[in-house]
Amino acid sequence: MGSNYLIREGIKNVFKNKKATMISLVTMICTMFLFGTFFTIGENVNSVLEQVQKKQGMEVFIENEATDEQISQLEEQIKALEGINTVTFKSKQEALDLMKENLKDNQELLEGYEGENNIFPASFVVTLTDLTVAMDVEAKVSTMANVKKITSNNETIIALINIANGFKIAIGVIFGFLLVVSITIIANTIRLTVFARRKEISIMKYVGATNRFIRLPFVIEGILIGVLAAGLTILMIGGIYNAVIQWVEQTNVLQSIGVTLLQFSDIVKLIAGVYLLLGIGVGVMGSSISMKKYLEV
Secondary structure: OHHHHHHHHHHHHHHHOHHHHHHHHHHHHHHHHHHHHHHHHHHHHHHHHHHHHHHOEEEEEEOOOOOHHHHHHHHHHHHOOOOEEEEEEEOHHHHHHHHHHHHHHHHHHHOOOOHHHOOOOOEEEEEEOOHHHHHHHHHHHHOOOOEEEEEEOHHHHHHHHHHHHHHHHHHHHHHHHHHHHHHHHHHHHHHHHHHHOHHHHHHHHHOOOOHHHHHHHHHHHHHHHHHHHHHHHHHHHHHHHHHHHHHHHHHOHHHHOOOOOOOHHHHHHHHHHHHHHHHHHHHHHHHHHHHOOOOOO
16 A cells, blocks of 8 residues: 555656646656657667678688689688688679679670680679778788789778767767756756645645655656656657658668668667667666755765
């Protein structure tokens, strides 16, 4: 019965101070929305980075004089390196055919380069499991025997990694901002409730009520505000996110480079978990701070 009473009191507190509760709710929704925006962008940047990792890499051109045995040895050496995803052999004929395909209507420019006259070197197309090791892998492969040259997109790779790291930092900053602002707002909201009931609290302490018994309704009030803000923000983020994804898919920009964005259903559980933890945590901390002046710690 005691626990039911405390829960009812916590719920009543939310509705007794409608104006203060609304201010807290709107503030938390705004800060959570800002955090959620950066969070979803960050998750998509990581997803795109993972997709690029599976395709991005380098092409290792082989010396024309290398024998089949030497080519096989080189392949095994590359595969043995840390961070290698796939190693695909491209023969001289395949290289020539690819160049013809790229030239389209100007394939006559390559007449006379068939067979022994083929000037295009064989190569290994190498993809990586981790783009951060790209330069290290390239440096090691360049020292191997029968490697003619290496082409890669290290500048693109570094740019992608920097973007991902930048968003991680931004998310951390927004997360800290969210915590400070939300805790402060909820603490002030609950402080108004505590001030209005200070005489009642004094009487309760006088008749022997424990600090825990007095504090719990206010903790429940803070949790309810936080959880309600989390739920409303998820609905807002979901609606806007789905609209943006639909628009991006219609432009076919990402499809042209072979990457896709995450659907909201792919990240809703993660963001809901983060929001609920934030809502509950901020609610508990905010209510605890507001009670310090009225209860013995």
